[in-house]
Amino acid sequence: MxxxxxxxxxxxxxxxxxxxxxxxxxxxxxxxxxxxxxxxxxxxxxxxxxxxxxxxxxxxxxxxxxxxxxxxxxxxxxxxxxxxxxxxxxxxxxxxxxxxxxxxxxxxxxxxxxxxxxxxxxxxxxxxxxxxxxxxxxxxxxxxxxxxxxxxxxxxxxxxxxxxxxxxxxxxxxxxxxxxxxxxxxxxxxxxxxxxxxxxxxxxxxxxxxxxxxSAAVAESAKLLENIFRSVNIALVNELKTVFDAMDIDVWEVIEAAKTKPFGYMPFYPGPGLGGHCIPLDPFFLSWKAAEHGRWARFIELAGEINTSMPAWVVSKTAAALNDHGKSVKNSKILVLGLAYKPNVDDDRESPSYELISELSSRGALVDYCDPYFPRTAPTRKWNLGLESVALSNETLRSYDAVVVATAHEEFKDQTLYAGVPLVIDTRNIVLSQGSADVDMTLVKA
The missing domain is CATH 3.40.50.720 (NAD(P)-binding Rossmann-like Domain)
Known part of the structure; x- marks a missing residue:
């Protein structure tokens, strides 16, 4: 033919x-x-x-x-x-x-x-x-x-x-x-x-x-642009989170106020770091290729630095909160809620939860996790934790010195889970944000 x-x-x-x-x-x-x-x-x-x-x-x-x-x-x-x-x-x-x-x-x-x-x-x-x-x-x-x-x-x-x-x-x-x-x-x-x-x-x-x-090159570039746009904007709100935190201003309330403007603004939300196969990885494909052509993608690199620093920032907030409770990270029992990188899915690719667990463990904490979508951790390209999920109940959460909310699963939005929990570090703004009655605990947004 x-x-x-x-x-x-x-x-x-x-x-x-x-x-x-x-x-x-x-x-x-x-x-x-x-x-x-x-x-x-x-x-x-x-x-x-x-x-x-x-x-x-x-x-x-x-x-x-x-x-x-x-x-x-x-x-x-x-x-x-x-x-x-x-x-x-x-x-x-x-x-x-x-x-x-x-x-x-x-x-x-x-x-x-x-x-x-x-x-x-x-x-x-x-x-x-x-x-x-x-x-x-x-x-x-x-x-x-x-x-x-x-x-x-x-x-x-x-x-x-x-x-x-x-x-x-x-x-x-x-x-x-x-x-x-x-x-x-x-x-x-x-x-x-x-x-x-x-x-x-x-x-x-x-x-x-x-x-x-x-061309194929335009199609390849379009996918990178989509995820670079998200990466840079998430990095922006992650950086603002740390800035507003130093000023004792709630970044989540600021975002809610800003998004009432019907034009010229698109809300992005902070978190404990980036997960998934796309946003943590894709931008660096272009920055690497740009360097091959003698160009430096500074926005991409800076966004990457900010986003990858977020797990360490959450750990430092957790350590400070424990210190306020008269405890050190070492030998404290800490529960990380959520292994998935996003809500309500069984996808843990590049999840920042792995970084949180690893960093807290390296500081001597006794760390467990709870995720209804992951009964146990499986070996990944980078991690092999060998952990099993603990049961999700108020009794379980109360047995820990601190609970770090890393994923916004629907199951974690039940406010009764947190009653009497000594310390909750909320990285997703889901605790006490659902209009429920107050519960007896110390809440730190991170």
Whole structure:
């Protein structure tokens, strides 16, 4: 086939919804996308190197709280979706989507090794007429300057002639109620015009609004801008929190007052640090790339410094509060409420709670945690705490010298939990903020 024939053939299969999609990585990004395509009438293969995850999915079970097992079971039983660890099956797919991790190294340098390794796996099986789309967050130029050469050199095929390549950033926000994978607009940028056209056609099958841009680099940059915007603004209110605290002014009340202005202001909220895969990591992809071009992204670096300093600030506030109660951090029993990085989800990626637990423990505190979504801690890229969640009850909380509220789970908003607790350090403004009666305790906002 010619370039035009390959593109027309794929376009026809997409329009007829007879195309098959392979999605590499069945985690918080890849799984909801796979289910959405399956529910939209396409045949979907979910690839993952975790055998336990593959078996779980094929049995119709979910390992992610906000994705119900019924969705998985229906997709599997209908024959529209199945999981596998066999990458040879990629050869049978019309389109292949890459949803693999992109962590940072010890010195905040981007680690694209998962993208590169996945590209090599695809290249050995790549066939003419396939569309490859990278969804993993990365710096501008990755798709065209790194992934494209890997695919071409490993397959002997030419991009834009034999196969097609695009970037479309994931925009998942686990636990969100007002938007979901189908309704969040999808930005798409190909390495050439035909790749963009085909990627738009594919995503339009399942997603309400698809937004084409002029290049893969623009699409890569758009995702970074979104999260840099959030990182910088969160850093601003985190810094203001420490400033207003020194002035004995409640930053939460200040924010509530400021957001009454109907224009020119958007509220952001402080916390004990940043969590999740996006905001703590994504901005540094751009600052690293900027340095390669002789430019210094000072806002990004400063925001990173402020946000990463927040767990230590909370620990210092906890130590000062304990001191006011005649106790030292050493040998004090401290309970951290919440291991998840955001409310009401079972997602602990980059959670500042790990930093809080580690720092308090290093100072000699006897630290436990409570989180209904995490019965026990699992080893992560950085942490292996080996802890189990304690029961959530007033009796439990009262047995600690201090309770640090790190996550705003709905379960933690029950004011009766805190009655008689000697000391509560609230980093999320959820204690005594729900209009309930006063309870007997000392409350410190941090």
């Amino acid at each position: 010619t370039n035009s024939s390959h593109a027309d053939h794929l376009q026809d299969r997409l329009l007829a919804r007879s195309a098959s999609i392979g999605i590499i990585g069945q985690g918080y990004v890849g799984l909801p996308l796979a289910l959405l395509f399956a529910e939209s009438g396409l045949s979907v293969i979910g690839l993952d190197t975790d055998d336990a995850k593959v078996q779980c999915l094929n049995a119709g079970r979910s390992f992610i709280k906000h994705i119900g097992p019924d969705r998985i079971r229906e997709a599997v039983e209908s024959g529209a979706y199945r999981a596998t660890g066999n990458f040879d099956e990629l050869a049978e797919c019309d389109a292949i989507l890459i949803c693999v991790p992109t962590p940072l190294g010890r010195h905040r340098e981007p680690d694209n090794s998962y993208i590169h390794a996945t590209g090599r796996e695809i290249a050995t099986r790549l066939k003419a007429g396939q569309l490859i789309v990278l969804e993993s967050t990365t710096y501008p130029g990755t798709t065209a300057q790194e992934l494209q050469p890997i695919l071409e050199e490993g397959s002997g095929l030419s991009c834009g002639t034999d196969f097609f390549l695009a970037f479309s950033p994931e925009r998942e926000d686990p636990g969100r109620g007002d938007y979901n994978t189908r309704t969040i607009p999808k930005v798409v940028g190909g390495v050439d015009t035909i790749s963009t056209k085909l990627a738009v056609a594919m995503y339009s099958i399942a997603i309400t609004k698809v937004v084409p841009v002029s």
